[in-house]
Amino acid sequence: MPGASVFPQLEALLPFVTKPIQYVGGELNSTIKDWDTCDVRWALMYPDAYEVGLPNQGSMILYEVLNEQEGILAERTYAVWPDLEKLMRKNHVPQFTVDAHRAVGDFDLLGLSFSTELGYTNMLTALDLAGIPMHAIDRGIDDPIVVAGGHAAFNPEPISRFVDAAVLGDGEEAVLMISAIVRQWKSEGRPGGREEVLLRLAETGSVYIPAFYDVDYHDDGRIRRVTANQTRAPWRVSKHTVMNLDEWPFPxxxxxxxxxxxxxxxxxxxxxxxxxxxxxxxAGMITRPVRERSITGIGDMVKAGLEATGYEEVGLLSLSSADHSEIAEVAKDLADRYEGTQTGLSLPSTRVDAFNVDLANELTRNGRRSGLTFAPEGGSERIRKVINKMVTEEDLIRTVTTAYANGWRQVKLYFMCGLPTETDEDVLQIAEVAKRVIEAGREASGMKDIRCTVSIGGFVPKPHTPFQWAAQLDHEATDARLHKLRDAIRADRRYGKSIGFRYHDGKPGIIEGLLSRGDRRVGAVIEQVWRQGARFDGWSEHFSYQAWADAAHEALSDVPVDLNWYTIRERGEDEVLPWDHLDSGLDKEWLWQDWQESISGAEVEDCRWTPCYDCGVCDQMGTSIQIGPTGQRLLPVTVVDPTPVLATEASS
Amino acid sequence: MARRPEGPPPPPTVQKVRIHYTKRGRLRFSSHRDFQRAFERAIRRGNIPVAFSAGFNPHPKVSYANAAPTGVASEAEYVEIGLAMRCDVKQLAAVLDESLPTGFDVLEVVEAKEGSLADRLEASAWLIEFPGSDPAAVDAAVAAFLAADEVQVQRMTKNGMRHFDARSAVVTLGPVLAGSPDWQVAERAVGAIPAGCAILKAVVRHTTPAVRPDDVIYGLREISGLTPSNPPRVTRLAQGPLDTQTAVIADPLDRDRDVITSTS
Known part of the structure; x- marks a missing residue:
């Protein structure tokens, strides 16, 4: 019976797998709704292991948004580890949701959230275990509609043969819109079959149905054009933008x-x-414009969330949290509110130029003082101008000096290798920066036992950015540069021992590059490598560069392009890019101009504080910047009472 | 100069309480660490005035004792916490039970008397289900196991494969009848036990290295070739002080309750 629990069959397998608790569900605040009284049923998948997928904000938001609706249910499913996959195949247990352990194939929709392209093979495992035909074209009326979202969905072409639909941008309103269309179609008795419901989704102008578009190629392998093959499908598909975050206080x-x-x-x-x-x-390009949650909206969410979870740390997330117009007030008021409760606040990382010690002190007042993390991204002043990361070395030294003088002992610095126009000298400058950091830190703190950790990985050019035309640095050159940097740090006798060095080698970045800027032909590579056993490509212990390179070689043998063509080749201005028919709002001419300016090292200011420079987003999408300050402050809350109601007497 | 945490030290422990809880249903697949996280969050959600240790990384004063292995259900798990304010134990039990996920059910909270809780946990009683196994074969395996002086088993540990004797720690091993009190306790933990399933109860002393129920199952297989078609499901029925004459395991919180009744 559709919607029946497969838990009894699964339970018999769990004694044989690692960390079985990840498959049993029952998380606090999870929801199980009645199957029969809902007419739109979503399985939401984060295509990575449970330990990575569960905390994903996007999935958690959509799960709650959908389950709040009457008649709609949403359950979660994650990638199962190879040990369980093997047992599920042997015992014919299908891909299941962790909420009510229903077979994923029983749902109306399977929504996949791709934060990274390295989850693509896990999607294929899930489709296969679910008994859903791998190719969209082979699916029948009772198979779930497979919808991709997340940042990687801004170029879904490599997975276009596997998904029925892709949604660009914010998901909150989009999933409700899709639900309404599916509900209507079902209530009419599913007229016109699967194609009709997909056409109705396409007609909205903001759901991309790859099957409704044809791609033609030039003889040299470049794309000639992308055209809609259905009159009801728009020539270009837009992203979704949620305005007024205070109206969407999820999760x-x-x-x-x-x-x-x-x-x-x-x-x-x-x-x-x-x-x-x-x-x-x-992320910064495709999520424009800036939309702030108000200080009171933040305060309400923190209060409700802590009460509902019992967590001891609150992460204040965004792409650059210290840039919130009232971050100082937010941090101070929250620290006041949770004084004496061991509740820590954290920002994922801080811009060097937005850091100040008052903010840092408020963040750690009730919690633990761990290290500080900054992301200068580029080692030399010149390369930072190329990438428009407008931070000077003096800013950085001043900031870390303040931090060390105020008792921090550990600073982490993130960098990238392989940026456009980069030379060995740009990367070796990172060693000089790190040495200056230690030198300044020792002087400011009066101590020798301070540390600085340099963390660096290869740069992967991404669609919808000014660097979408850039050549990616090949993995041999990336590794050679990283080794030179490592040697330069180790060779330093005065400071080398105080500098930690962590790097990611260049090979996974090349495959990420293939999947990021790939077109429909890359789908054959993904399928091939999956058939040869690729799984969990975001995990170094599972990733095999050789398997991907071999699969690319075989799967692309009858087309005039190869792995290098997709990765280390610079694109020209006139080239049709695989995602040109997918509209992030950014004007392609503006992106090209910004790409040209980057090469000459010209900088662009932030449009929150300076006049608009016409990137195109607000005009194209009908949106506008939403920032404070609101001038409001958080009031102390009474629920965090130092004397719990159940205490029989006050402590002496 | 050594660094010192800023501010006054945290308030001291004014009351120690011992908590009897279960690991039921799907939560039998939780590991000990999974329980620890769930428990410490439940303390915060319930706004329970737990005492904290001093130092740079204050942590709540919680002592875990002898948790059942991952995959094993339990009706007899225990944990001790220190409180910075005195609390009513009945209310505390209700708040904790409400804050913990269903399956980690709080059965009782008592104020601690002197003596270590861990020292009282001398032995455990385990109920082991053998679905799809021939009861006669199970009986024969038990007889052979009990007749042996020593049953060598092996288990993979963090330090590699360990070999040890599983026989000497086993005090009693015998069948459990459907509908018996032990059977009823186990059904509270795991739900319905399939009809026609051979069921054993093992009373096992806590030793070093620990002999766990899967070691007993392994031993039964080693000595008689008993190979269940499905993995046996195991429930801890009780743990506590062992009466070596009768092989009965007493409630480890009895001694704490005595103090309360004698002083009130």
Missing amino acids: KKPLVPLAETVHERMSVEIFRGCTRGCRFCQ
């Missing part, structure tokens, strides 16, 4: 797992979007 009751996950904290998104204009940053 209200964050899920609290029993199993250990990568983020043991609750998070509140304090704003969405970023206009700092860092040219490498896809």
Whole structure:
């Protein structure tokens, strides 16, 4: 019977797998709704292991938004580890949701959230285990509609043969719109079959149905054009933008797992979007404009979330949290409110130029003082101008000096390698920066036992950014540069021992590059490598570069393009890019101009504080910047009473 | 100069309480660490005035004792916490039970008397289900196990494969009848026990290295070739002080309750 629990069959397998608790559900604040009284049923998948997928904010938000609606249910499913996959195949247990352990194939829709392209093979495992035909074209009327979302969905072409639909941008309103269309179609008795419901989705102008578009190629392999093959499908598909975050205070009751996950904290998104204009940053480009949650909205979410979860740490999330117009007030008022309760606040990372010690002190007042993290991204002044990360070395030294003088002992610095126009000298400058940091830190703190950790990985050019045309640095050159940097740090006798060095080698970045800027032909590579056993490509112990390179070689043998063509090749201005028919709002001419300016090192200011420079988003999408200050403050809350009601007498 | 945490030290422990809880249903698949996280969050959600240790990383004063292995259900788990304010134990039990996920059910909270709780946990009683196994074969395996002086078993540990004797720690091993009190206790933990399933109860002393129920199952297989078609499901029925004459396990909180009744 559709919607029946497969838990009894699953339970018999759990004694044989690692960390079985991740498969049993029952998380605090999870929801199980009645199957028969709902007419739109979503399975939501974060295509990675439970420990990574559960804390994902996007999935948690959509789960709650959907389950709040009458007649709609949403359950969660995650990638199962290979040990369980093997047992499920042997015992014919289908891909299941962790909420009511229903077969994923029984749902109306399967929504997948791709934060990274390296989850694509896990999607194929799930489709296969679910008994859903792998290719959209082979699916029947009773198969779920497979919808991709998340940042990677801004170029869904590599997975276009596997998904029925892709949604760009914010999901809150989009999932409700899709639900309404599916409900209407079902209530009419599903007229016109699967194609009709997909056409109705396409007609909205904001759901991309890859099957309704044809791609033609030039003889040299470049795309000639992309055209709609259905009159009801628009020539270009727009992203969704949620305005007024205060109206969307999700998640209200964050899920609290029993199993250990990568983020043991609750998070509140304090704003969405970023206009700092860092040219490498896809997130900053595709989530424009900046929309702040108000200080009171943040306060309400923190209060409700802590009460609902019991977490000891609150992450104030966004792409650059110290840029919130009232971050100082938010941090101070929350620290006042939770004084004496061991409740820590954290920002994911801080811009060097937005850091100040008062803010840092408020963040750690009730919690633990761990390290500080900054992301200068580029080692030399010149390369930081290229990427538009407008931070000077003097800013950085001044900031870390303040931090060390105020008792911090550990500073982490994030960098990238392989940025456009980069030379060995730009990367080696990172060693000089780190040495100056230690030198300044020792002087400011009067101590020798301070540390600085340099963390660096390869740059991957992303769609919808000024660097979408750039050549990616090949993995040999990336690794050679990283080794030179490592040697330069180690060779330093005065400071080397105080500098930690962590790097990610260049090979996974090349495959991420293939999947990020790939077109429909890359789908064959994904399918091939999956058939040869690729799973969990975001995990170094599972990732195999050789398997991907071999699969690319075989699957692309009859087309005039290869792995290098997709990755280390620079694109020209006139080239049709695989995602040109997907509209992030950014004007392609503006992106090109910004790309040209980056090469000459010209900087762009943030449009929150300076006049609009016409990136195109607000005009195209009918949106506008929403920032404070509101001038409001948080009141102390009475629920965090130092004397709990159940105490029989006050402590002496 | 050594660094010192800023501010006054946290308030001291004024009351120690011992908590009897369960690990039921799907939560039998939780590990000990999973329970720890759930428990410490439940303390915060319930706004329970737990005492904290001093130092740079204050942590709540919680002592965990002898948790059942991952995959094993339990009606007899215990934990002790220190409180910075005195609390009513009945209210505390209600608030904690409400704050913990269903399956981690709080059965009782008592104020601690002197003596270590861990020291009182001398032995455990385990109920082991053998679904789909021939009861005669199970009986024969038990007879062979009990007749042996020593049953060597092996288990993979963090430090590699360990070999040890599983026989000497086993005080009693015998069948459990459907509908008996032990059977009823186990059904509270795991739900319905399938009809026609051979069921054993093992009373096992806590030793080093620990002999766990899966070691007993392994031993039964080693000595008689008993190989269940499905993995046996295990429930801890009780743990506490062992009467070596009768092989009865007493309630480890009895001694704490005595103090309360004699002083009130």
